[in-house]
Amino acid sequence: MNTYAAAQVVAGREIRVKLRDKTFLFSTVFFLLFSIAITVIPAVLAGGPSSVAVADRATASRLEQADLEVRVVADDAAAEKLVRDGDVDAAVVTGPEVLAMQDRPGEVVRALSTEPPVRLLDPDSVDPFLAYVVPFGLAFVFFFTSFMFGLQIAQSVTEEKQSRIVEILVASVPARALLAGKVAALTVLAFAQVALIAIVTLAGARLAGLDRGMLHALQPAIGWFVAFFVVGFVMLAAAWAAVGALASRPEELNSTSQPVQMLVMLPFLAVIFLGENPTAMGILSYVPFSAPVAMPVRIFNGDAAGWEPFATLVLMAITAVGLLAVGERIYEGSLLRTNGKTSWATAWRTRSTA
Amino acid sequence: MGTVLNVESVSRSFDGRRVLDNVSFAVPGGKLTGFVGANGAGKTTTMRIILGVLAADSGAVRLGGEPVTREIRRRFGYMPEERGLYPKMTITDQVVYLGRLHGLTPAAAAERTARLLDRLGLGERAGEKLEKLSLGNQQRAQVAAALVHDPEVLVLDEPFSGLDPLAVEVMVDVLRERAAGGVPVLFSSHQLELVERLCDELVIIADGVIRAAGDRASLRARHASPRYEVVVDADAGWLRDQPGVTLIELDGPRAVFDLADGADDQKVLLAALERGPVRAFGPVVPSLTEIFREVVR
Numbered sequence: 123m124n125t126y127a128a129a130q131v132v133a134g135r136e137i138r139v140k141l142r143d144k145t146f147l148f149s150t151v152f153f154l155l156f157s158i159a160i161t162v163i164p165a166v167l168a169g170g171p172s173s174v175a176v177a178d179r180a181t182a183s184r185l186e187q188a189d190l191e192v193r194v195v196a197d198d199a200a201a202e203k204l205v206r207d208g209d210v211d212a213a214v215v216t217g218p219e220v221l222a223m224q225d226r227p228g229e230v231v232r233a234l235s236t237e238p239p240v241r242l243l244d245p246d247s248v249d250p251f252l253a254y255v256v257p258f259g260l261a262f263v264f265f266f267t268s269f270m271f272g273l274q275i276a277q278s279v280t281e282e283k284q285s286r287i288v289e290i291l292v293a294s295v296p297a298r299a300l301l302a303g304k305v306a307a308l309t310v311l312a313f314a315q316v317a318l319i320a321i322v323t324l325a326g327a328r329l330a331g332l333d334r335g336m337l338h339a340l341q342p343a344i345g346w347f348v349a350f351f352v353v354g355f356v357m358l359a360a361a362w363a364a365v366g367a368l369a370s371r372p373e374e375l376n377s378t379s380q381p382v383q384m385l386v387m388l389p390f391l392a393v394i395f396l397g398e399n400p401t402a403m404g405i406l407s408y409v410p411f412s413a414p415v416a417m418p419v420r421i422f423n424g425d426a427a428g429w430e431p432f433a434t435l436v437l438m439a440i441t442a443v444g445l446l447a448v449g450e451r452i453y454e455g456s457l458l459r460t461n462g463k464t465s466w467a468t469a470w471r472t473r474s475t476a
Numbered sequence: 477m478g479t480v481l482n483v484e485s486v487s488r489s490f491d492g493r494r495v496l497d498n499v500s501f502a503v504p505g506g507k508l509t510g511f512v513g514a515n516g517a518g519k520t521t522t523m524r525i526i527l528g529v530l531a532a533d534s535g536a537v538r539l540g541g542e543p544v545t546r547e548i549r550r551r552f553g554y555m556p557e558e559r560g561l562y563p564k565m566t567i568t569d570q571v572v573y574l575g576r577l578h579g580l581t582p583a584a585a586a587e588r589t590a591r592l593l594d595r596l597g598l599g600e601r602a603g604e605k606l607e608k609l610s611l612g613n614q615q616r617a618q619v620a621a622a623l624v625h626d627p628e629v630l631v632l633d634e635p636f637s638g639l640d641p642l643a644v645e646v647m648v649d650v651l652r653e654r655a656a657g658g659v660p661v662l663f664s665s666h667q668l669e670l671v672e673r674l675c676d677e678l679v680i681i682a683d684g685v686i687r688a689a690g691d692r693a694s695l696r697a698r699h700a701s702p703r704y705e706v707v708v709d710a711d712a713g714w715l716r717d718q719p720g721v722t723l724i725e726l727d728g729p730r731a732v733f734d735l736a737d738g739a740d741d742q743k744v745l746l747a748a749l750e751r752g753p754v755r756a757f758g759p760v761v762p763s764l765t766e767i768f769r770e771v772v773r
Contacts, residue, residue, distance in 0.1 A: 135573055286558040289556040294578055460558065
């Protein structure tokens with residue numbers, strides 16, 4: 123059995139354990155509900171198309187063309203009664219006159235009036251509300267998922283140290299296989315969760331009747347985000363494992379994992395606070411740690427040239443290779459030091475396994 | 477019968493302190509080899525190096541003359557001094573998992589796990605989480621973890637510590653059974669009486685240096701001066717004046733004495749017979765504790 127096969131066995135166990143873990147299942151369900159909520163609830167609150175009662179056939183067909191829910195009634199009195207009973211939002215009576223209870227039925231009025239032609243000078247520019255919500259949403263999902271799953275890698279390493287099974291494990295398989303198995307398992311789970319969120323968000327947006335142009339801008343951004351997420355997660359995964367190995371008990375994990383927590387937290391805050399500043403975002407989209415959020419945001423805003431995401435991905439991949447090597451060395455150097463916290467320097471110097 | 481595991485000139489330092497100094501010994505297949513030494517003498521470090529959990533600064537470990545590689549080590553069974561399994565996993569799941577890490581197929585791992593747990597008296601507890609078991613049963617699970625892949629070499633660090641007497645017997649049976657199959661079995665212990673009862677071979681280490689190694693009889697011959705016991709009818713105090721005799725213990729008609737190199741035990745016997753009947757006369761086999769004391773002095 124080679125390292126690859128061993129890593130597969132390790133990954134298999136990690137996934138099985140996580141799929142039975144209530145915290146994991148709960149967080150997945152929570153995230154899904156959350157993403158359903160933010161896409162569907164606004165649409166539900168906005169209500170479906172306005173319903174309108176009308177007696178006149180010609181008016182009815184005009185209203186139908188405007189995608190309104192039309193109820194054809196016998197006469198104007200019947201139409202007014204439906205409005206008063208709350209069965210419809212508005213009625214159009216002879217005049218033509220539009221009846222409604224409290225709110226001005228803008229859609230009905232628009233359907234009946236002749237609007238002047240509109241020429242958009244910057245047709246790609248994004249709805250200001252979404253322009254605010256999307257970067258925040260992506261940053262939020264990246265931050266929480268990456269943090270949560272990263273911390274789980276660290277925890278599972280610390281648990282193996284604390285329960286002392288680690289010595290049996292490294293006597294059976296190379297430490298590298300253990301590390302690879304853990305990283306692979308948690309990456310798959312994190313990817314599955316983020317992909318699920320992405321699909322639910324897009325499907326939800328579609329169901330909620332989000333503007334087609336908006337979907338057009340959102341889809342590539344979310345697609346890229348998933349790709350960036352995976353590379354960005356793998357980039358830090360070995361570092362998470364390393365800080366897990368530096369701790370000998372779960373209580374020490376908080377302090378040993380500080381540097382990696384910062385690598386996740388600072389880019390998150392940067393994107394949140396500098397999201398409106400194109401120059402800052404340009405730079406952030408090339409810093410490997412903030413790129414997973416900054417680059418998809420720029421793609422969404424239409425600020426990134428076609429080649430840019432690829433360039434960033436290459437940068438991230440190079441960083442990932444470097445961090446995996448460092449993480450592996452720290453991991454192997456501290457894995458068998460079960461007496462208290464191991465310092466980075468000691469772990470780096472220790473030649474552990476043969 | 478069986479292959480020999482050799483530790484050859486292994487040295488290791490931690491932070492400039494030499495923990496193992498040119499350690500060499502053999503663990504013959506088919507026998508139980510006891511590894512004894514005080515705490516901190518270097519037993520655990522040696523075993524970790526055999527398993528490849530720790531790298532040696534110099535020296536080698538060979539099995540049947542071949543340098544031990546990662547692939548060969550995968551067929552070793554190991555029980556570390558610091559015991560541990562996953563507390564929240566069922567016994568079966570974790571023993572199967574460890575079997576698979578040693579290269580067993582899922583089916584073979586499941587089959588051997590079931591058989592082994594039955595053999596160790598854990599059959600009925602197989603589906604329970606480790607943390608729910610008594611300490612004794614956790615130890616048995618640990619034994620199963622070391623044996624699930626039918627190891628070709630067994631290395632056990634203090635396998636008897638913390639075992640209840642019943643579990644000790646189970647462990648002894650299991651080790652003997654493995655040795656009978658030709659497997660080299662090395663285990664450390666500071667319960668010298670137990671080692672004495674079990675072991676064919678001994679390795680004694682002190683301060684990172686092997687002080688003695690070999691089969692029990694030859695170690696005795698080599699490391700303890702010839703000692704005799706004699707029982708006569710009258711007082712045996714006269715022995716004091718025999719040439720070459722150092723009286724160790726005198727209790728009326730019974731005496732224990734050492735003989736100087738070159739002194740003839742038969743002359744002492746004749747001298748005793750001249751004084752009256754001799755009820756018993758023979759060499760005293762020194763206990764392991766005595767050998768150990770002698771060797772590490």
